[in-house]
Amino acid sequence: MTELWPILILGFVAFVTSFGAHVVAVNLPVYAAQVGVGLAMIGxxxxxxxxxxxxxxxxxxAIADRRGMKQTMLAGLVLFVAASLAYLWVDPRFLILIRFIQGxxxxxxxxxxxxxxxxxxxxxRGRAYGIYNSIKGAGYVVSPIIGGAIIMQSDFSMIFAASAAVGILAFPLTLILPRPGIEVKSGMKDEDNEIGLSSLLGVFRQSSLWPWYVVTVVNMFFVGILFGFLPVRVYDLEYGPLMNGLILTAVSASFLLIQPLAGMLADRVNPTFTIxxxxxxxxxxxxxxxxASGWLLxxxxxLAGIGVGTVWTNTDSLIxxxxREGKLGATMGVAGTFKEIGDMLGPLLxxxxxxxxxxxxxxxxxGILGLFALGLITRRNFDTAEYNA
Incomplete structure (x- = not known):
């Protein structure tokens, strides 16, 4: 546990992304009013x-697998900060380009x-991913508060200055990261000029990953319905904004706080059990x-927040x-893409x-989709030996 501080730094790097995504998104109605665009453009x-x-x-x-993980992460920080600062000088109508480059x-x-x-x-790994995801998740919690305070004291563009400031703070912290406990070897030959292609294809061909990608997508459906449609249920019950806020805060807290605990449990038992x-x-x-209604709701x-948080952090650990050796970056990158796909398709579906x-x-x-995913990973007996194969 002496190597906890690199996990804290990586969690803060991830916080940069969640903060940057959400602090702008929740304040886009202010931008729409200033520039004169509609709801479709907000979407x-x-x-x-x-x-x-x-x-x-x-x-x-995949690039990180070949060129180096720290170097790739630093390049991402530079790009994110540069895009954030650029909004302070460009025409606000170019926000869509700024957001894409930030992404x-x-x-x-x-x-x-x-x-x-x-x-x-x-x-x-279980506990480490729990800590990492809790820190990243905090970005979604604090960004509306910080963004709202900035809007009250200044204007919409200063939100991007705040995003850049967080990214700048992460840069020197990333520089002092030590070498990992295991050597991250390249999975590609030096003469392979198609950076990432062979690695990506290999990841997609690895059949043992696909059940967990399905679980990842379905779990993001759960996230979408809890944070997007649970408020609709509360509204139908005519509980009012105070109760709505209380329930969503409780879900967010349970989702974040369970992750380190669920990770610790996964380290002690088979991770598939926790998932x-x-x-x-x-x-x-x-x-x-x-x-349901009242206290039962x-x-x-x-409990739903606890379940979703458990699946979230332990699928990261398991994947x-x-x-496979030399493909850690590509594998986690693909897993991240499936999270984003679930995040986008879930609310739509x-x-x-x-x-x-x-x-x-x-x-x-x-809920039935979740039980289907459960059946998918219960059909065969995954054991710990397979994880390291």
Whole structure:
């Protein structure tokens, strides 16, 4: 546990990406009013950041496998900070380009920091990923508060100055990262000029990863319905904004705080046990949410947050263990892309189902998808030896 501080640094690097994504997204209505654009453009601006991450994460992960993880992460920081500062001088109508470039830089930070956690914490990956994800998740919690305070005291552009400041702070911290506990070897030959292509193809061909990619996508569906559609259920019950805020705060807290604990449990037992348990708890609770009210709804929401947080951090840990030699960066980059895909498609799918058949059907459908994913990873007996194969 003497090597905890590199995990804290990597968590802060990941915090840069979550803070940068959310501090802008939650304040886009202010931008829309200033520039004179509609709701559709707000959606496009949010999507631009995540679309860049979907495309760039596997690429940067594969580049890191060959060119070096710290160097790739530093390059991502430079790109993110430069894009953030550029908004202070460009025409505000170029925000979509700024957001895309920010997303590309964030992709390098997310994919490589996620991979390096697995390289530093060889014997305690579960707990390490729990700590890492909790710090990253804190960016989503504090960014609305900080962004709102900035808007009150200044203007929308200063949000980008704050994003740049956080990135600048992460740069010297990244420089002092020591060599990982295990050697991160390149999985490509020196004469291979197609950086990342062979590594990426190898990752996609690794059949042992696909069940966990499915679990990752479904778990992001859970995230989408908890934070996007649980407020709709609360609104239907006419509980008011105070209760809505209380429930969402409880879900966020349970989601973040459980991750180090779930990681510690995964280090002591087979990680698949914790993932299966998390999926089962989250799936059942989500199915029950639309028929619950009062304190039962509150408890179900917290339990769902615990289940989702458990699956989130322990799939990261498990996928890093399944990564083949020389392909840790590419593997975690692809895993990150599947998270982004689930994050984008989940709300869209549940929204369409809920619109067509009602909110109850939307929740039940999402919960059933979780149970389907549980069945997928229960069909065969994954053992610890397979993780390191």
């Amino acid at each position: 496009v601006l949010i999507a631009a950041y995540y679309a860049a991450e979907v495309v760039a994460k596997p690429v940067f992960g 590309v830089g964030a992709a390098a930070l997310s994919a490589v920091s996620l991979a390096l956690v697995g390289a530093y914490a060889v014997q305690w 299966r348990t998390g999926l089962l708890v989250a799936g059942i609770c989500i199915i029950l949410v639309p028929v 509150f408890v179900l929401a917290i 890093s263990q399944l990564a 549940i929204g369409m189902v809920s619109q067509a058949f009602g909110l109850t059907t939307g929740f039940v459908t999402c």
